[in-house]
Amino acid sequence: MTTERPHLAVIGAGPAGLAATVAAASHGVRVTLVDAAPEAGGQFYRQPAAELRARRPEALHHQWRTWERLRDGLRTHVRAGLVRHLTDHHVWCVERRPGVGAHPGFTVHTLLGPEQQDPAEVRADAVLLATGGYEKVLPFPGWTLPGVVTAGGAQAMLKGTLTVSGRTAVVAGTGPLLLPVASGLAAAGVEVAALVESAAPKSFVRRTRALAVEPGKVAEGARYAAGLLRHRVRLLSGHTVIEAHGAERLEAVTVAALDPDGRVRPGTGRRIACDTLAVGHGMLPHTDLAETLGCRLDGPNVHADEEQRTDVPGVWAAGESTGIGGAALALAEGHIAGHSAAARLHGTEPDPNAWAAAGRTRTRLRAFFAALDDVYAPPAHWTEQITDDTVVCRCEEVTGGEIRAAVADLGAGDLRTVKLLTRAGMGWCQGRMCAPAVAGLTGCGSTASRRPFARPVPLGVLARAGEDDTV
Amino acid sequence: MSSPLDLADAQPGPAFTVTLDGREVPALPGQTVAAALWAAGITSWRTTRGAGRPRGIFCGIGVCFDCLVTVNGRPNQRACLVPLNPGDAIRTQEGTGHDD
Numbered sequence: 347m348t349t350e351r352p353h354l355a356v357i358g359a360g361p362a363g364l365a366a367t368v369a370a371a372s373h374g375v376r377v378t379l380v381d382a383a384p385e386a387g388g389q390f391y392r393q394p395a396a397e398l399r400a401r402r403p404e405a406l407h408h409q410w411r412t413w414e415r416l417r418d419g420l421r422t423h424v425r426a427g428l429v430r431h432l433t434d435h436h437v438w439c440v441e442r443r444p445g446v447g448a449h450p451g452f453t454v455h456t457l458l459g460p461e462q463q464d465p466a467e468v469r470a471d472a473v474l475l476a477t478g479g480y481e482k483v484l485p486f487p488g489w490t491l492p493g494v495v496t497a498g499g500a501q502a503m504l505k506g507t508l509t510v511s512g513r514t515a516v517v518a519g520t521g522p523l524l525l526p527v528a529s530g531l532a533a534a535g536v537e538v539a540a541l542v543e544s545a546a547p548k549s550f551v552r553r554t555r556a557l558a559v560e561p562g563k564v565a566e567g568a569r570y571a572a573g574l575l576r577h578r579v580r581l582l583s584g585h586t587v588i589e590a591h592g593a594e595r596l597e598a599v600t601v602a603a604l605d606p607d608g609r610v611r612p613g614t615g616r617r618i619a620c621d622t623l624a625v626g627h628g629m630l631p632h633t634d635l636a637e638t639l640g641c642r643l644d645g646p647n648v649h650a651d652e653e654q655r656t657d658v659p660g661v662w663a664a665g666e667s668t669g670i671g672g673a674a675l676a677l678a679e680g681h682i683a684g685h686s687a688a689a690r691l692h693g694t695e696p697d698p699n700a701w702a703a704a705g706r707t708r709t710r711l712r713a714f715f716a717a718l719d720d721v722y723a724p725p726a727h728w729t730e731q732i733t734d735d736t737v738v739c740r741c742e743e744v745t746g747g748e749i750r751a752a753v754a755d756l757g758a759g760d761l762r763t764v765k766l767l768t769r770a771g772m773g774w775c776q777g778r779m780c781a782p783a784v785a786g787l788t789g790c791g792s793t794a795s796r797r798p799f800a801r802p803v804p805l806g807v808l809a810r811a812g813e814d815d816t817v
Numbered sequence: 818m819s820s821p822l823d824l825a826d827a828q829p830g831p832a833f834t835v836t837l838d839g840r841e842v843p844a845l846p847g848q849t850v851a852a853a854l855w856a857a858g859i860t861s862w863r864t865t866r867g868a869g870r871p872r873g874i875f876c877g878i879g880v881c882f883d884c885l886v887t888v889n890g891r892p893n894q895r896a897c898l899v900p901l902n903p904g905d906a907i908r909t910q911e912g913t914g915h916d917d
Contacts, residue, residue, distance in 0.1 A: 511855050
Protein backbone atom coordinates (compact mmCIF):
# COMPACT_ATOMS: atom_id res chain seq x y z
CA MET A 347 0.00 0.00 0.00
CA THR A 348 1.50 3.34 -0.93
CA THR A 349 0.80 6.44 1.07
CA GLU A 350 0.64 8.56 -2.11
CA ARG A 351 -2.68 7.07 -3.16
CA PRO A 352 -5.59 9.29 -2.25
CA HIS A 353 -7.58 7.93 0.64
CA LEU A 354 -11.37 7.70 0.80
CA ALA A 355 -13.29 6.80 3.96
CA VAL A 356 -16.58 5.04 3.17
CA ILE A 357 -18.98 4.97 6.10
CA GLY A 358 -21.40 2.07 6.08
CA ALA A 359 -20.93 -1.39 4.55
CA GLY A 360 -24.42 -1.90 3.18
CA PRO A 361 -25.20 -2.06 -0.56
CA ALA A 362 -24.32 1.62 -1.20
CA GLY A 363 -21.08 1.55 0.79
CA LEU A 364 -19.94 -1.74 -0.71
CA ALA A 365 -20.68 -0.67 -4.28
CA ALA A 366 -18.84 2.61 -3.64
CA THR A 367 -15.87 0.85 -2.07
CA VAL A 368 -15.49 -1.58 -4.95
CA ALA A 369 -15.88 1.18 -7.56
CA ALA A 370 -13.38 3.52 -5.90
CA ALA A 371 -10.81 0.80 -5.19
CA SER A 372 -11.08 -0.40 -8.80
CA HIS A 373 -9.94 3.06 -9.81
CA GLY A 374 -6.84 3.10 -7.68
CA VAL A 375 -8.11 4.85 -4.58
CA ARG A 376 -7.19 3.55 -1.15
CA VAL A 377 -10.43 2.97 0.78
CA THR A 378 -11.13 2.52 4.46
CA LEU A 379 -14.59 1.02 4.84
CA VAL A 380 -15.88 1.85 8.33
CA ASP A 381 -18.87 -0.10 9.61
CA ALA A 382 -20.61 -0.71 12.93
CA ALA A 383 -21.49 -4.34 12.25
CA PRO A 384 -19.21 -7.34 12.76
CA GLU A 385 -19.75 -8.32 9.10
CA ALA A 386 -20.36 -6.38 5.90
CA GLY A 387 -23.87 -6.35 4.43
CA GLY A 388 -25.74 -3.54 6.13
CA GLN A 389 -29.36 -4.13 6.99
CA PHE A 390 -30.44 -5.54 3.61
CA TYR A 391 -27.65 -8.11 3.44
CA ARG A 392 -27.31 -8.56 7.20
CA GLN A 393 -25.42 -11.81 7.73
CA PRO A 394 -25.93 -14.38 10.47
CA ALA A 395 -23.16 -14.17 13.07
CA ALA A 396 -20.22 -16.20 11.72
CA GLU A 397 -20.16 -18.50 14.79
CA LEU A 398 -23.71 -19.63 14.02
CA ARG A 399 -22.18 -21.32 10.96
CA ALA A 400 -25.22 -20.96 8.74
CA ARG A 401 -24.74 -23.11 5.67
CA ARG A 402 -27.75 -21.68 3.90
CA PRO A 403 -27.92 -17.96 4.80
CA GLU A 404 -29.40 -17.30 1.35
CA ALA A 405 -32.67 -18.83 2.59
CA LEU A 406 -33.22 -15.57 4.48
CA HIS A 407 -32.28 -13.28 1.61
CA HIS A 408 -33.18 -11.96 -1.80
CA GLN A 409 -30.81 -11.07 -4.61
CA TRP A 410 -28.19 -13.31 -3.05
CA ARG A 411 -26.06 -13.36 -6.21
CA THR A 412 -25.68 -9.58 -5.99
CA TRP A 413 -24.47 -10.02 -2.43
CA GLU A 414 -21.92 -12.64 -3.48
CA ARG A 415 -20.60 -10.30 -6.15
CA LEU A 416 -20.24 -7.43 -3.64
CA ARG A 417 -18.68 -9.67 -0.98
CA ASP A 418 -16.18 -11.15 -3.44
CA GLY A 419 -15.34 -7.70 -4.79
CA LEU A 420 -14.64 -6.46 -1.28
CA ARG A 421 -12.49 -9.53 -0.50
CA THR A 422 -10.43 -9.08 -3.66
CA HIS A 423 -9.63 -5.46 -2.87
CA VAL A 424 -8.94 -6.21 0.81
CA ARG A 425 -6.48 -8.92 -0.23
CA ALA A 426 -4.81 -6.57 -2.70
CA GLY A 427 -4.29 -4.11 0.16
CA LEU A 428 -6.40 -1.39 -1.44
CA VAL A 429 -9.27 -1.64 1.03
CA ARG A 430 -9.16 -1.78 4.79
CA HIS A 431 -12.47 -2.98 6.25
CA LEU A 432 -12.98 -1.80 9.84
CA THR A 433 -15.79 -3.78 11.49
CA ASP A 434 -17.35 -2.96 14.88
CA HIS A 435 -16.46 0.73 14.42
CA HIS A 436 -19.36 2.97 15.42
CA VAL A 437 -18.90 6.39 13.85
CA TRP A 438 -20.07 9.20 16.11
CA CYS A 439 -18.79 12.20 14.16
CA VAL A 440 -16.99 13.12 10.96
CA GLU A 441 -14.98 16.29 11.23
CA ARG A 442 -13.48 18.49 8.54
CA ARG A 443 -9.86 19.37 9.29
CA PRO A 444 -9.12 22.70 7.71
CA GLY A 445 -5.62 23.83 6.98
CA VAL A 446 -3.76 20.57 7.51
CA GLY A 447 -1.28 20.35 4.63
CA ALA A 448 -2.28 21.45 1.16
CA HIS A 449 -5.69 19.78 1.18
CA PRO A 450 -8.41 19.83 3.76
CA GLY A 451 -8.93 16.41 5.22
CA PHE A 452 -11.40 14.57 7.35
CA THR A 453 -11.25 12.78 10.67
CA VAL A 454 -13.74 9.98 11.20
CA HIS A 455 -14.29 9.54 14.93
CA THR A 456 -15.39 6.07 15.97
CA LEU A 457 -16.04 4.00 19.07
CA LEU A 458 -15.01 0.38 19.12
CA GLY A 459 -17.96 -1.96 19.57
CA PRO A 460 -19.86 -3.44 21.10
CA GLU A 461 -18.81 -1.71 24.35
CA GLN A 462 -18.33 1.64 22.57
CA GLN A 463 -15.98 3.01 25.22
CA ASP A 464 -12.67 3.14 23.37
CA PRO A 465 -12.10 5.52 20.48
CA ALA A 466 -10.39 5.05 17.12
CA GLU A 467 -9.86 7.70 14.45
CA VAL A 468 -9.54 7.40 10.69
CA ARG A 469 -7.99 10.20 8.62
CA ALA A 470 -8.99 10.51 4.98
CA ASP A 471 -8.86 12.91 2.03
CA ALA A 472 -12.55 12.47 1.29
CA VAL A 473 -15.61 10.88 2.86
CA LEU A 474 -18.47 8.92 1.35
CA LEU A 475 -21.53 8.64 3.55
CA ALA A 476 -23.51 5.43 3.05
CA THR A 477 -25.20 5.48 6.41
CA GLY A 478 -28.50 3.89 5.40
CA GLY A 479 -31.80 4.36 7.14
CA TYR A 480 -33.94 3.24 10.01
CA GLU A 481 -37.60 2.55 10.43
CA LYS A 482 -40.38 4.95 11.16
CA VAL A 483 -43.08 3.66 13.52
CA LEU A 484 -46.14 5.72 14.41
CA PRO A 485 -47.46 5.15 17.92
CA PHE A 486 -50.74 3.56 18.99
CA PRO A 487 -51.87 2.36 22.42
CA GLY A 488 -49.76 -0.58 23.55
CA TRP A 489 -46.89 -0.07 21.11
CA THR A 490 -44.33 -0.12 23.96
CA LEU A 491 -45.28 -3.65 25.07
CA PRO A 492 -42.52 -6.26 24.80
CA GLY A 493 -43.32 -8.32 21.71
CA VAL A 494 -44.05 -5.23 19.63
CA VAL A 495 -41.00 -4.73 17.41
CA THR A 496 -40.29 -2.77 14.27
CA ALA A 497 -40.78 -4.75 11.06
CA GLY A 498 -37.14 -4.15 10.21
CA GLY A 499 -36.14 -5.18 13.72
CA ALA A 500 -37.91 -8.52 13.38
CA GLN A 501 -36.09 -9.00 10.09
CA ALA A 502 -32.70 -7.91 11.50
CA MET A 503 -33.02 -10.33 14.41
CA LEU A 504 -34.04 -13.12 12.04
CA LYS A 505 -31.26 -12.49 9.50
CA GLY A 506 -28.52 -11.68 12.00
CA THR A 507 -29.23 -13.97 14.93
CA LEU A 508 -31.63 -16.57 13.50
CA THR A 509 -34.15 -15.91 16.24
CA VAL A 510 -37.80 -14.84 16.39
CA SER A 511 -39.66 -13.41 19.35
CA GLY A 512 -42.63 -15.74 19.40
CA ARG A 513 -44.86 -18.27 17.65
CA THR A 514 -47.64 -16.11 16.24
CA ALA A 515 -47.04 -12.77 14.59
CA VAL A 516 -49.01 -9.97 13.03
CA VAL A 517 -47.10 -7.83 10.51
CA ALA A 518 -48.59 -4.36 10.18
CA GLY A 519 -48.17 -0.77 9.06
CA THR A 520 -47.43 0.28 5.53
CA GLY A 521 -44.69 -0.03 2.95
CA PRO A 522 -42.83 -2.46 0.73
CA LEU A 523 -40.86 -3.88 3.69
CA LEU A 524 -43.89 -5.62 5.20
CA LEU A 525 -44.09 -8.30 2.48
CA PRO A 526 -40.53 -9.64 2.87
CA VAL A 527 -40.79 -9.43 6.66
CA ALA A 528 -44.00 -11.48 6.69
CA SER A 529 -42.53 -13.96 4.18
CA GLY A 530 -39.33 -14.31 6.21
CA LEU A 531 -41.16 -14.94 9.47
CA ALA A 532 -43.48 -17.46 7.81
CA ALA A 533 -40.53 -19.31 6.26
CA ALA A 534 -38.84 -19.38 9.66
CA GLY A 535 -41.78 -21.26 11.17
CA VAL A 536 -43.72 -18.36 12.69
CA GLU A 537 -47.47 -18.44 12.17
CA VAL A 538 -48.23 -15.07 10.57
CA ALA A 539 -51.81 -14.45 11.65
CA ALA A 540 -52.27 -11.42 9.39
CA LEU A 541 -50.47 -8.92 7.20
CA VAL A 542 -52.19 -5.60 7.90
CA GLU A 543 -51.43 -2.90 5.30
CA SER A 544 -53.05 0.51 5.64
CA ALA A 545 -52.85 1.26 1.90
CA ALA A 546 -55.98 0.23 0.03
CA PRO A 547 -55.64 -1.88 -3.14
CA LYS A 548 -57.26 1.02 -5.04
CA SER A 549 -54.26 3.24 -4.44
CA PHE A 550 -52.05 0.77 -6.34
CA VAL A 551 -54.41 0.80 -9.29
CA ARG A 552 -54.29 4.60 -9.35
CA ARG A 553 -50.51 4.52 -9.72
CA THR A 554 -50.31 1.60 -12.16
CA ARG A 555 -48.55 3.58 -14.87
CA ALA A 556 -45.83 4.93 -12.57
CA LEU A 557 -45.27 1.53 -11.01
CA ALA A 558 -45.03 -0.11 -14.43
CA VAL A 559 -41.60 1.45 -15.00
CA GLU A 560 -40.26 -1.35 -12.81
CA PRO A 561 -42.04 -4.54 -13.91
CA GLY A 562 -39.37 -6.56 -12.10
CA LYS A 563 -40.22 -4.92 -8.79
CA VAL A 564 -43.94 -5.41 -9.31
CA ALA A 565 -43.31 -9.08 -10.06
CA GLU A 566 -41.21 -9.32 -6.90
CA GLY A 567 -44.16 -8.00 -4.89
CA ALA A 568 -46.46 -10.50 -6.58
CA ARG A 569 -44.08 -13.35 -5.72
CA TYR A 570 -44.10 -12.34 -2.06
CA ALA A 571 -47.89 -12.15 -2.09
CA ALA A 572 -48.13 -15.62 -3.66
CA GLY A 573 -45.72 -16.97 -1.04
CA LEU A 574 -47.85 -15.52 1.73
CA LEU A 575 -50.95 -17.15 0.28
CA ARG A 576 -49.08 -20.46 0.33
CA HIS A 577 -48.42 -19.95 4.04
CA ARG A 578 -52.13 -19.06 4.42
CA VAL A 579 -51.33 -15.55 5.64
CA ARG A 580 -54.39 -13.35 5.77
CA LEU A 581 -53.86 -10.09 3.83
CA LEU A 582 -55.85 -7.19 5.26
CA SER A 583 -55.32 -4.11 3.11
CA GLY A 584 -56.99 -0.85 4.01
CA HIS A 585 -56.67 -1.87 7.67
CA THR A 586 -54.61 -0.67 10.59
CA VAL A 587 -53.66 -1.82 14.08
CA ILE A 588 -55.44 0.44 16.57
CA GLU A 589 -54.26 -1.17 19.79
CA ALA A 590 -51.81 -3.73 21.16
CA HIS A 591 -53.03 -5.62 24.22
CA GLY A 592 -51.22 -7.31 27.06
CA ALA A 593 -50.14 -6.85 30.66
CA GLU A 594 -46.41 -7.55 30.74
CA ARG A 595 -46.08 -8.56 27.09
CA LEU A 596 -48.08 -8.61 23.88
CA GLU A 597 -51.07 -10.95 23.83
CA ALA A 598 -53.23 -9.61 20.99
CA VAL A 599 -53.85 -6.68 18.68
CA THR A 600 -57.04 -5.00 17.55
CA VAL A 601 -57.19 -4.37 13.84
CA ALA A 602 -59.78 -2.10 12.20
CA ALA A 603 -60.79 -1.09 8.68
CA LEU A 604 -60.03 2.37 7.29
CA ASP A 605 -62.48 4.49 5.34
CA PRO A 606 -61.42 6.20 2.08
CA ASP A 607 -60.41 9.29 4.06
CA GLY A 608 -58.01 7.30 6.20
CA ARG A 609 -60.17 7.25 9.33
CA VAL A 610 -60.87 4.12 11.33
CA ARG A 611 -64.38 2.83 10.57
CA PRO A 612 -66.24 2.58 13.87
CA GLY A 613 -67.35 -0.92 14.78
CA THR A 614 -64.89 -2.73 12.48
CA GLY A 615 -62.36 -3.64 15.16
CA ARG A 616 -61.40 -7.28 15.49
CA ARG A 617 -58.99 -8.86 17.91
CA ILE A 618 -56.21 -11.11 16.68
CA ALA A 619 -54.23 -13.14 19.21
CA CYS A 620 -50.46 -12.89 18.70
CA ASP A 621 -47.23 -12.72 20.73
CA THR A 622 -45.34 -10.67 18.14
CA LEU A 623 -46.32 -7.53 16.26
CA ALA A 624 -43.82 -6.42 13.61
CA VAL A 625 -44.85 -2.90 12.68
CA GLY A 626 -43.42 -0.18 10.45
CA HIS A 627 -44.58 2.87 8.52
CA GLY A 628 -41.69 3.41 6.14
CA MET A 629 -38.06 4.37 6.45
CA LEU A 630 -36.09 7.47 7.42
CA PRO A 631 -32.56 8.29 6.30
CA HIS A 632 -29.65 8.50 8.75
CA THR A 633 -28.36 12.04 8.22
CA ASP A 634 -26.57 12.90 11.49
CA LEU A 635 -23.03 12.67 10.11
CA ALA A 636 -23.96 14.72 7.04
CA GLU A 637 -25.68 17.38 9.16
CA THR A 638 -22.67 17.79 11.44
CA LEU A 639 -20.48 18.20 8.36
CA GLY A 640 -22.82 20.98 7.24
CA CYS A 641 -24.25 19.15 4.23
CA ARG A 642 -27.46 20.57 2.82
CA LEU A 643 -30.58 18.47 3.25
CA ASP A 644 -33.53 18.24 0.84
CA GLY A 645 -36.41 17.55 3.21
CA PRO A 646 -35.28 14.55 5.26
CA ASN A 647 -32.58 13.51 2.73
CA VAL A 648 -28.96 14.46 2.23
CA HIS A 649 -28.79 16.54 -0.93
CA ALA A 650 -26.63 14.94 -3.62
CA ASP A 651 -25.88 16.04 -7.20
CA GLU A 652 -25.65 13.89 -10.34
CA GLU A 653 -22.30 12.53 -9.14
CA GLN A 654 -23.68 11.88 -5.64
CA ARG A 655 -21.64 14.76 -4.23
CA THR A 656 -23.06 16.66 -1.29
CA ASP A 657 -22.65 20.44 -1.27
CA VAL A 658 -19.65 20.08 1.08
CA PRO A 659 -16.44 19.63 -0.94
CA GLY A 660 -14.92 16.21 -0.38
CA VAL A 661 -18.12 14.63 0.92
CA TRP A 662 -20.18 12.18 -1.16
CA ALA A 663 -23.42 10.47 -0.13
CA ALA A 664 -25.24 7.42 -1.52
CA GLY A 665 -28.05 5.06 -0.69
CA GLU A 666 -30.89 5.53 1.76
CA SER A 667 -29.29 8.62 3.32
CA THR A 668 -30.00 10.54 0.08
CA GLY A 669 -33.59 9.27 -0.15
CA ILE A 670 -35.25 5.96 0.67
CA GLY A 671 -35.30 3.69 -2.37
CA GLY A 672 -34.11 0.23 -1.45
CA ALA A 673 -31.02 -1.85 -2.10
CA ALA A 674 -30.97 -1.72 -5.91
CA LEU A 675 -31.04 2.09 -5.93
CA ALA A 676 -28.39 2.16 -3.20
CA LEU A 677 -26.14 -0.05 -5.34
CA ALA A 678 -26.49 2.28 -8.34
CA GLU A 679 -25.85 5.40 -6.27
CA GLY A 680 -22.90 3.83 -4.48
CA HIS A 681 -21.37 2.79 -7.79
CA ILE A 682 -21.71 6.32 -9.17
CA ALA A 683 -20.39 7.91 -5.97
CA GLY A 684 -17.36 5.60 -5.90
CA HIS A 685 -16.53 6.41 -9.53
CA SER A 686 -16.90 10.14 -8.99
CA ALA A 687 -14.88 10.18 -5.77
CA ALA A 688 -12.06 8.17 -7.36
CA ALA A 689 -11.83 10.49 -10.37
CA ARG A 690 -11.95 13.67 -8.29
CA LEU A 691 -9.42 12.37 -5.78
CA HIS A 692 -7.08 11.75 -8.73
CA GLY A 693 -7.70 15.34 -9.77
CA THR A 694 -9.62 14.45 -12.93
CA GLU A 695 -13.12 15.23 -14.14
CA PRO A 696 -15.23 12.04 -13.98
CA ASP A 697 -16.80 10.80 -17.20
CA PRO A 698 -20.54 10.20 -16.64
CA ASN A 699 -20.47 7.64 -19.47
CA ALA A 700 -18.56 5.39 -17.09
CA TRP A 701 -21.72 4.97 -15.03
CA ALA A 702 -24.38 5.37 -17.71
CA ALA A 703 -26.16 2.10 -16.86
CA ALA A 704 -26.18 2.87 -13.12
CA GLY A 705 -27.44 6.34 -13.95
CA ARG A 706 -30.42 4.93 -15.86
CA THR A 707 -31.17 2.51 -13.03
CA ARG A 708 -31.05 5.40 -10.59
CA THR A 709 -33.51 7.47 -12.64
CA ARG A 710 -35.92 4.56 -13.03
CA LEU A 711 -35.84 3.46 -9.40
CA ARG A 712 -36.25 6.99 -8.06
CA ALA A 713 -39.39 7.36 -10.18
CA PHE A 714 -40.64 3.99 -8.99
CA PHE A 715 -40.10 4.76 -5.30
CA ALA A 716 -41.69 8.19 -5.66
CA ALA A 717 -44.80 6.37 -6.94
CA LEU A 718 -44.59 3.82 -4.11
CA ASP A 719 -44.41 6.67 -1.64
CA ASP A 720 -47.82 7.83 -2.86
CA VAL A 721 -49.25 4.34 -2.60
CA TYR A 722 -47.88 3.44 0.80
CA ALA A 723 -48.92 6.05 3.27
CA PRO A 724 -49.95 5.78 6.89
CA PRO A 725 -53.67 6.41 7.45
CA ALA A 726 -54.29 10.15 6.94
CA HIS A 727 -55.66 10.52 10.47
CA TRP A 728 -53.14 8.33 12.29
CA THR A 729 -52.69 10.87 15.09
CA GLU A 730 -56.27 10.12 16.17
CA GLN A 731 -55.06 6.67 17.27
CA ILE A 732 -52.71 8.25 19.81
CA THR A 733 -54.75 8.48 23.02
CA ASP A 734 -53.75 10.96 25.71
CA ASP A 735 -52.19 8.20 27.79
CA THR A 736 -50.29 6.58 24.89
CA VAL A 737 -46.54 6.87 25.49
CA VAL A 738 -45.15 8.68 22.43
CA CYS A 739 -41.51 9.29 23.44
CA ARG A 740 -40.42 5.81 24.45
CA CYS A 741 -37.20 6.93 26.17
CA GLU A 742 -38.57 9.72 28.34
CA GLU A 743 -42.07 8.20 28.65
CA VAL A 744 -43.85 11.32 27.41
CA THR A 745 -47.51 10.75 26.56
CA GLY A 746 -49.68 12.02 23.75
CA GLY A 747 -51.64 14.09 26.31
CA GLU A 748 -48.50 15.86 27.53
CA ILE A 749 -47.49 16.73 23.97
CA ARG A 750 -51.00 17.95 23.11
CA ALA A 751 -50.98 20.10 26.26
CA ALA A 752 -47.62 21.63 25.26
CA VAL A 753 -49.14 22.52 21.88
CA ALA A 754 -52.63 23.60 22.92
CA ASP A 755 -51.95 25.21 26.31
CA LEU A 756 -48.35 26.36 26.05
CA GLY A 757 -48.25 27.29 22.37
CA ALA A 758 -45.46 24.95 21.24
CA GLY A 759 -45.35 24.84 17.44
CA ASP A 760 -42.16 22.95 16.64
CA LEU A 761 -40.21 19.87 17.76
CA ARG A 762 -37.63 21.84 19.69
CA THR A 763 -40.17 23.70 21.81
CA VAL A 764 -42.13 20.52 22.50
CA LYS A 765 -38.87 18.88 23.56
CA LEU A 766 -37.98 21.70 25.93
CA LEU A 767 -41.45 21.65 27.49
CA THR A 768 -42.01 17.88 27.72
CA ARG A 769 -38.62 16.12 27.25
CA ALA A 770 -40.03 14.29 24.20
CA GLY A 771 -36.99 13.48 22.07
CA MET A 772 -34.46 14.16 24.82
CA GLY A 773 -33.64 10.56 25.75
CA TRP A 774 -31.23 7.85 24.65
CA CYS A 775 -32.44 7.65 21.05
CA GLN A 776 -32.40 11.44 20.66
CA GLY A 777 -35.85 11.55 19.13
CA ARG A 778 -35.14 9.10 16.34
CA MET A 779 -38.14 6.96 17.31
CA CYS A 780 -40.65 9.65 18.32
CA ALA A 781 -39.86 12.63 16.07
CA PRO A 782 -42.38 11.75 13.31
CA ALA A 783 -45.14 11.24 15.89
CA VAL A 784 -44.30 14.39 17.85
CA ALA A 785 -44.29 16.35 14.58
CA GLY A 786 -47.68 14.88 13.67
CA LEU A 787 -49.19 15.78 17.04
CA THR A 788 -47.64 19.24 16.94
CA GLY A 789 -48.79 19.86 13.39
CA CYS A 790 -45.32 20.84 12.21
CA GLY A 791 -42.80 19.34 9.79
CA SER A 792 -40.05 16.96 10.87
CA THR A 793 -37.19 19.43 10.82
CA ALA A 794 -33.57 18.31 10.86
CA SER A 795 -32.58 17.47 14.40
CA ARG A 796 -28.98 18.74 14.32
CA ARG A 797 -27.54 16.06 16.54
CA PRO A 798 -23.86 16.93 16.82
CA PHE A 799 -23.01 13.32 17.61
CA ALA A 800 -24.51 10.33 15.91
CA ARG A 801 -24.41 8.20 19.06
CA PRO A 802 -23.67 8.55 22.78
CA VAL A 803 -19.98 9.31 23.39
CA PRO A 804 -18.12 8.87 26.70
CA LEU A 805 -17.03 12.29 28.01
CA GLY A 806 -13.39 11.19 28.25
CA VAL A 807 -13.39 10.28 24.55
CA LEU A 808 -14.97 13.60 23.67
CA ALA A 809 -12.37 15.50 25.72
CA ARG A 810 -9.47 13.78 23.96
CA ALA A 811 -10.91 13.82 20.42
CA GLY A 812 -8.83 15.75 17.94
CA GLU A 813 -5.93 16.35 20.35
CA ASP A 814 -3.51 15.26 17.64
CA ASP A 815 -4.88 17.89 15.26
CA THR A 816 -3.29 20.75 17.14
CA VAL A 817 0.18 19.64 16.06
CA MET B 818 -40.36 -25.73 8.53
CA SER B 819 -39.58 -25.51 12.22
CA SER B 820 -37.05 -22.87 13.16
CA PRO B 821 -34.86 -20.11 11.73
CA LEU B 822 -31.77 -22.17 12.64
CA ASP B 823 -33.10 -25.01 10.46
CA LEU B 824 -34.07 -22.63 7.66
CA ALA B 825 -30.51 -21.29 7.42
CA ASP B 826 -29.03 -24.74 8.17
CA ALA B 827 -27.02 -23.34 11.08
CA GLN B 828 -24.51 -25.69 12.67
CA PRO B 829 -23.14 -23.70 15.59
CA GLY B 830 -20.75 -25.08 18.17
CA PRO B 831 -22.09 -26.45 21.46
CA ALA B 832 -24.38 -24.25 23.56
CA PHE B 833 -23.03 -22.65 26.71
CA THR B 834 -24.67 -21.20 29.78
CA VAL B 835 -25.21 -17.58 30.80
CA THR B 836 -27.43 -16.27 33.56
CA LEU B 837 -30.34 -13.84 33.65
CA ASP B 838 -30.82 -12.58 37.20
CA GLY B 839 -29.04 -15.70 38.41
CA ARG B 840 -31.20 -18.11 36.44
CA GLU B 841 -29.40 -20.24 33.83
CA VAL B 842 -30.15 -19.56 30.17
CA PRO B 843 -28.57 -21.45 27.27
CA ALA B 844 -26.79 -19.50 24.53
CA LEU B 845 -25.23 -20.43 21.21
CA PRO B 846 -21.86 -19.15 20.02
CA GLY B 847 -22.47 -15.96 18.04
CA GLN B 848 -25.72 -15.08 19.76
CA THR B 849 -26.27 -11.59 21.15
CA VAL B 850 -27.89 -11.06 24.55
CA ALA B 851 -31.21 -10.40 22.83
CA ALA B 852 -30.96 -13.49 20.64
CA ALA B 853 -30.31 -15.85 23.55
CA LEU B 854 -33.14 -14.32 25.58
CA TRP B 855 -35.58 -14.46 22.65
CA ALA B 856 -34.60 -18.08 22.03
CA ALA B 857 -35.40 -18.77 25.71
CA GLY B 858 -38.83 -17.17 25.28
CA ILE B 859 -37.90 -14.00 27.19
CA THR B 860 -38.93 -10.70 25.60
CA SER B 861 -38.26 -8.09 28.30
CA TRP B 862 -35.21 -7.36 30.46
CA ARG B 863 -35.57 -3.75 31.47
CA THR B 864 -38.05 -1.59 33.36
CA THR B 865 -38.43 2.08 32.54
CA ARG B 866 -37.28 4.90 34.84
CA GLY B 867 -40.69 6.53 35.10
CA ALA B 868 -43.54 4.03 35.10
CA GLY B 869 -41.41 0.93 35.67
CA ARG B 870 -42.81 -0.70 32.53
CA PRO B 871 -41.14 -3.71 30.90
CA ARG B 872 -39.17 -3.25 27.67
CA GLY B 873 -37.13 -5.41 25.34
CA ILE B 874 -36.19 -5.37 21.67
CA PHE B 875 -37.84 -2.73 19.52
CA CYS B 876 -35.67 -1.60 16.57
CA GLY B 877 -33.21 -4.51 16.72
CA ILE B 878 -30.43 -2.47 15.07
CA GLY B 879 -29.01 -0.33 17.88
CA VAL B 880 -30.97 2.86 17.17
CA CYS B 881 -33.78 2.94 19.77
CA PHE B 882 -31.96 2.00 23.03
CA ASP B 883 -35.11 0.25 24.28
CA CYS B 884 -33.26 -3.05 24.84
CA LEU B 885 -30.81 -1.68 27.43
CA VAL B 886 -29.60 -4.30 29.89
CA THR B 887 -26.89 -4.83 32.51
CA VAL B 888 -24.19 -7.29 31.42
CA ASN B 889 -21.43 -8.32 33.84
CA GLY B 890 -22.20 -5.32 36.03
CA ARG B 891 -22.17 -2.76 33.19
CA PRO B 892 -25.58 -1.11 32.76
CA ASN B 893 -27.03 0.42 29.59
CA GLN B 894 -25.70 -2.17 27.14
CA ARG B 895 -27.77 -2.66 24.02
CA ALA B 896 -28.90 -6.30 24.11
CA CYS B 897 -29.26 -6.29 20.31
CA LEU B 898 -25.54 -5.53 19.83
CA VAL B 899 -23.66 -7.28 22.63
CA PRO B 900 -22.50 -10.85 21.88
CA LEU B 901 -22.46 -13.37 24.72
CA ASN B 902 -19.59 -15.33 26.21
CA PRO B 903 -19.83 -18.36 28.49
CA GLY B 904 -20.70 -17.40 32.05
CA ASP B 905 -21.90 -13.88 31.25
CA ALA B 906 -24.18 -12.51 33.95
CA ILE B 907 -27.14 -10.62 32.50
CA ARG B 908 -29.27 -8.63 34.91
CA THR B 909 -32.63 -7.03 34.33
CA GLN B 910 -31.99 -3.30 34.28
CA GLU B 911 -34.24 -1.24 36.49
CA GLY B 912 -34.51 2.45 35.67
CA THR B 913 -31.15 4.01 34.88
CA GLY B 914 -29.28 0.87 35.92
CA HIS B 915 -27.42 2.87 38.55
CA ASP B 916 -28.19 2.87 42.28
CA ASP B 917 -29.77 6.29 42.33
